[in-house]
Amino acid sequence: MSARIMPKRAVIYTRVSRDDTGEGQSNDRQAKACQQLCDMRGWVVVREPIRDIAMSGYSGKGRNGWTEVMRMIEAGEADVVVAWHIDRMTRNMADLEKLIDIAEKQGVGVATVSGDIDLTTDVGRMVARILGAVARAEVERKAARTRLKNEQKASQGLPHLGGPRPFGYQEDWMGTIPAEADAIRLGAKMALAGETYAAIAQLWSSKGLNPPRGFGKDWTSEGVQNCLTNARNAAIRVYNGKQVGPAAWEPILDLDTYLRLTEIDRSPNRSANSGRTGRAPQNVLVGAFECGKCEGPVIASTKPRRGELRKTYACKAGHVFIERDIAENFIEGAAVARLSRPDAANLFSDDEPEDQQAVQAEITKLNDRLKMMSRMLGAGTMEQEDYEDAAGVARGLLRDAQNRLRTRTAPDFEGLSLGTGAVASQWKELSMARRRTIIRLLFDIKLMPVGQGRRIDRGEIDAKDRFVITDLEPART
Incomplete structure (x- = not known):
């Protein structure tokens, strides 16, 4: 077988x-x-x-x-x-x-x-x-054929159709979606006014605006950051990570706004002022005042007292501390009162002292120079590296001039009806980051130590006895 x-x-x-x-x-x-x-x-x-x-x-x-x-x-x-x-x-x-x-x-x-x-x-x-x-x-x-095709499309300013459509644009990557484009413009406005990416992410998500497919259900601070600083929004064509010239699609942001966004994103102060990490501020007065004895920073802390933990603001050296809610109610109330005064609009009036006009003229000249270079970059008549070098110098001079002027501008107070009683209700609608920014602009604040032998039980010493507030004069009088 x-x-x-x-x-x-x-x-x-x-x-x-x-x-x-x-x-x-x-x-x-x-x-x-x-x-x-x-x-x-x-x-x-x-x-x-x-x-x-x-x-x-x-x-x-x-x-x-x-x-x-x-x-x-x-x-x-x-x-x-x-x-x-x-x-x-x-x-x-x-x-x-x-x-x-x-x-x-x-x-x-x-x-x-x-x-x-x-x-x-x-x-x-x-x-x-x-x-x-x-x-x-x-x-x-x-x-090789694909690479040549993509290089040709980039040189013509045409989009590279691959992956999910970018936020703000239609499936053809050319026309805009009005609701999403408006959200990008509003987000840019908020970021330039000092809002955190986290606050913008929360707003976009609350409006039912979804991130691009594959990027999660809700917006994150990182997603907002990447969206707002994307050169696509200014109709700039990018190929292999380099800006190669103007794009053929409709811009959502003007070139100057886009460049200002990328500049604040690189600023060393971005983390402190706008929450680059996306973590929303936890306490409105952190960084807003200092110790009246050592002039050191006052931080949020927790102190045990009589069997319970008390949330306070305290000097690192232990010279001063105060209940958080007492301090916040007092300082925020002072800010609302200041912004409600009839002269509040003078915080950024155009009637400037003679000695500040030269500085303002310098700022205007530097801004015009940056806009000119922006147009040259967008038109492809200026190389990216040359632009970054020249713009870096101009922005350094601009920051120096702005510091010398110590001016406060309208965007800092946007959304507030200055000089009216409406400020009180409008203040509550501002994010914590905006409130922190405005308080630092308005006041120099020191928390003073309690007098020798005086008790500091809650409510015994009025906050007005603890704080020394210097109400800065209008930046432009």
């Missing part, structure tokens, strides 16, 4: 590098042809076809299907691997050598619809290597 010959066990593998329809039809066609080959050879397919969709055969990244095929070969669960063509398995020579090595050790064959390759023989391995080299050359030629 002759021994019974067992049919070979086959595993079918299919792969497509793209699947624009999302239906996997190309994989289905490959699987059908491979199944017909197995039927004709009398091979038994041991499981459903294993497939990879939208995966590169060159990079090999994320090819879970092929990883499973290799596992089956090493485990001795298949005698032959069946595919449409050798380049469906791999276009990477290193991966091909790994397949050859395993197939030789396990005695596994490779069959393709376009012809068998026996990797257990030297001729079969030579043919596989030749086909692999041809496939790799095709990948490189395709990459």
Whole structure:
């Protein structure tokens, strides 16, 4: 009696590098042809076809299907691997050598619809290597063609259509979506006025505006930061991380606003003033006043007293402390009262003292210079590196002039009806970051130590006895 010959066990593998329809039809066609080959050879397919969709055969990244095929070969669960063509398995020579090595050790064959390759023989391995080299050359030629195409599109200012659509723009990446574009403009306005990215993220999420697909359900401070500082919003075309010229799509932000956003994002004071990390301020008066004895900073702290923890503001050296809510009610009340006074509008009136007019003229001149350079950059007549060098010098001079002027500008008080009783209700709507900024602009504040022998139980000493507040004169009188 002759021994019974067992049919070979086959595993079918299919792969497509793209699947624009999302239906996997190309994989289905490959699987059908491979199944017909197995039927004709009398091979038994041991499981459903294993497939990879939208995966590169060159990079090999994320090819879970092929990883499973290799596992089956090493485990001795298949005698032959069946595919449409050798380049469906791999276009990477290193991966091909790994397949050859395993197939030789396990005695596994490779069959393709376009012809068998026996990797257990030297001729079969030579043919596989030749086909692999041809496939790799095709990948490189395709990459070169794609690169030239993308460079041409970038030089023409056309968008690179890949991935989710950017926030603010339609699916064609050209026209804007009004609600999202308005949100970007409002976010830019808020950021330039000192709001945190976290506050902007909360506002956008509350309006039901979703981040781009794949970036989570709600906005984060990092997402807002990346959105607002994206050159796309100013219709600047970027290619390989470099700005290459004006774009063909509609801008959402003017060039000057975009550049101001990128500048405050690089500012060393950004973390303190605007919460670069995205963490919302926890206490409104941190950084707003100092110790009246050592002139050191006063921080938020917690003090145990009579079996409970009391939230306080305290000097690091231990000279002064006060209940947080008492201090906040008093200082914020003083700010509201100051902003409600009839002369509050003079905080940024145009009637300037004679000695400040020269500084203001210098600021205007520097701003005009920055705008001119911005236009040159946007028009492509100025290189990015040259712009950064020149703008860096101009902005340094501008910051120096602004510090000398010590001016407060309208955006700092935006949303407040200065000089009216409406300020009290409007103040409550401001974010904590805005309230902190305005308090620091309005006042110089010191917290004084309690007199010798006086008790400091809650409520015993009025806050007005503890604080020395210097109400700064209007920046422009």
